[in-house]
Amino acid sequence: ADTLASREIFSCSICLDHLEDPVTIPCGHNYCINCIKTHWDEKGRRMHSCPQCRKTFTLRPALVKNTMLANLVKEIKKTGLQAAPADHCYARPEDVPCDVCTGRKLKAFKSCLVCVASYCEKHLQDHYNAAPLKKHKLVEPCKKLQENICSSHDEPMKIFCRTDQQHICSHCKLIGHKYHETVPVEAERTKKQKELEMSRQKLKQRLRDREKDVTILQQEVESINQSADKAVEENEKIFAELICLMQNRSSDLKQQIRSQQETEVGRVKELQEKVEQEIAELRRNDAKLEQLSCTEDHNQFLHSYSLLSALNESTDSSSIEIRPLRYFEDLTAAVKEVSDKLQDVLKEKWTNISLTVTEVDVLLSEPVPKTRVGFLRYSREIRMDLNTANTSVLLCEGGRKTTAVKEQQSYSSHPDRFTGWCQVMSRETVAYKSTSRSLLSDECGLGFNRTSWALCCDRNGFKFVHNNSHKAVSGPQFGRVGVYLDHSAGILCFYNQHESITESLTPEKEALCFEQKISLLFLWMNLNIVASSDK
Structure with missing residues (x-):
């Protein structure tokens, strides 16, 4: 004392x-x-x-x-x-205590896999000084040393049975694992260590890819902002030369651009946040794998390896693809064209100018695919919106199939529902919200107004309808129509799915391919039923 x-x-x-x-x-x-x-x-x-x-x-x-x-x-x-010894040198409940200390035990400095015991720095000295003990395997303090001892034969388990995927001792090998594939735990550790390193390399590569994607997305945000700012600046100059009416229109257009800018930036930032979350998860997984990789106790490594094997099953993340920029340039060009005309022309063309804002897309279109594989790359599963379905339209297969029926369906009242026309729109709609829904006039019919396009198919053939203007289209009869829509390029193509893609309908082959510089909507019509979608 x-x-x-x-x-x-x-x-x-x-x-x-x-x-x-x-x-x-x-x-x-x-x-x-x-x-x-x-x-x-x-x-x-x-x-x-x-x-x-x-x-x-x-x-x-x-x-x-x-x-x-x-x-x-x-x-x-x-x-x-x-x-x-300071208080922090004594073993706490979460620490590994020295097995030799009496009374209040000090924290272990090393654990010996041969002695199956842990020692503080003082009681470990014999392992450094005594020749027989120098050959013992010392590792970081470990609480689970007894797990290395065979409970049946009370001897170290230095063998790993690959057949049963478990640790065994020499007696176990002769009794229950005689004809199994067995190797020293060191050999199994070496094998698993290589697998672990390969997993870490894959994880690191995915991490680098995600970090690169974050950079690309940040550049995309900056480009959107620059393009939007430029569009606002140029349009303010154009409208400054017009009369008071033009100034009012300029204010409206500016608001639409900013709204679209906010939408596009929000979309990209949302994707950026998702990628950053994935990066954080990849870092956490890498830290776990690194910690496991540094474990010196082979048996403990193999025990923990199976628990972390799920980290290796992650699939490669899809990469971010950014196509050449375009953004709001088409809007500016449209405004310049209209500015050369007088007020009456401006009033007539105002709707087209306003709609150009909603066409802006952060990804410029790629060439129209020429092969089936190319088309399938852009395939989307379309589901119809029950809130828009006319009561004569029956939805089935989770909204993927529509059928015209005589019996009226008991759909609830909804402002988006078509009440005059036998029509339905998809959930992923990009059709104009202003399209009338509750009237029987032509204004409500898809293809009979300026805000929708329709390919009508019946026993007599095909016709393309837009703004109540009909154009007959010749071609072979077929039951299914494939549709390719490129918003940014303003391309809408209809294909006969029973023909090869190389024989798809083109202007030279009596096909239908319309290019418009505003948002597009296509329809499928099967006999008397119309189903509309934006994809």
Whole structure:
């Protein structure tokens, strides 16, 4: 007890080591001069207190070396008296305790896989000094050392059975695993380590790809903003030259551009956030794999390996594809064209100008595909919106199929429902919201107004309808129609799905391919039923 008390007296409560150049502060406690200076410097000029008793001092006390105490500490060092272990050196419930220490146990410094025991730094010295013990395998402190001992034969399990995927001892190999494929745990660890490294390489590659995608998306946001700002600036100059009516239109158009800009930026940022979340998950997975990779205990490594195997099953993430930029340039061109005409022309063309804003897309279209594989790349599953379905239209197969029926369906009232025409629209609609729904006039019929397009198919053939203008289209009879829609390029193509793609309908082959510089909507009509979609 006296020795322990002496150790505590001559130890600094800040660094927990022997006092070095000891000083005594007014409350009577002693510290290393550098320790107390650093402590007070970190707390600031107004905080001068004793780390032990918490007594505060109005002025920062002057520090004078305690010569007597310094001499005593010097003598203690000569006699070999060591400082008492600090509290943080003792094993807590979550730490691995030393198996040799009696009473209050110190934290283990290493675990021995041969002795199946853990040792503090003091009791580990024999493993460094005694020749027989130098050959033992020392690893970081481990709580699960007993898991390396065979419960049936009470000997180390140094063999791994690949047939049963478990650790065994030499007795187990002769009794229950005689004809199984067995290898030393070191060999299995080497194999699994290689697999782990390969998994980490794949994960790191996906991480690099995702980080690259984030950069691309950020550039996309900047490009959208620059294009939108340029469009606003140029259009403000154009409308400044027009009369008061043009100024009002300019204000409306600016609002539409900003709204579309916000939508596009929001879409890209949402995707960016998703990619960043995936990056964070990849980093966490990499950290887990790295931690496992550094495990020195082969058995513990193999125990944990199967638990983390799910990290290796992640599929490669799809990459971000950004096509050449276009954005709002078409809008500016349309406005310049209209600005050359007078007010009456402007009034007539205003709808087309306004609609150009909604056509802006962050991805410029690619050439129209020429093969079936090329078309399938853009395939989408279309589902009809029940809220738009006329009561004579029956939806089935989860909204993927529509049928005209005589019996009226009991659909609830909804402002988007067609009540006059036997029609239905898809959930992913890009049709104009202003399209009338509740009238029987031509304004409600898809293809009979300026906001929709229709390919009508019946026993008599085909006809293309837009703004109540009909155009007959010749071609062979077929039951299914394939549709290719490119918003940014303004291309809408209809194909006979029973013919090869290379024989798809083109202007030269009596096909139908209309190019418009505004948003497009196509319809499928099968005999007497119309189903509309935007894809």
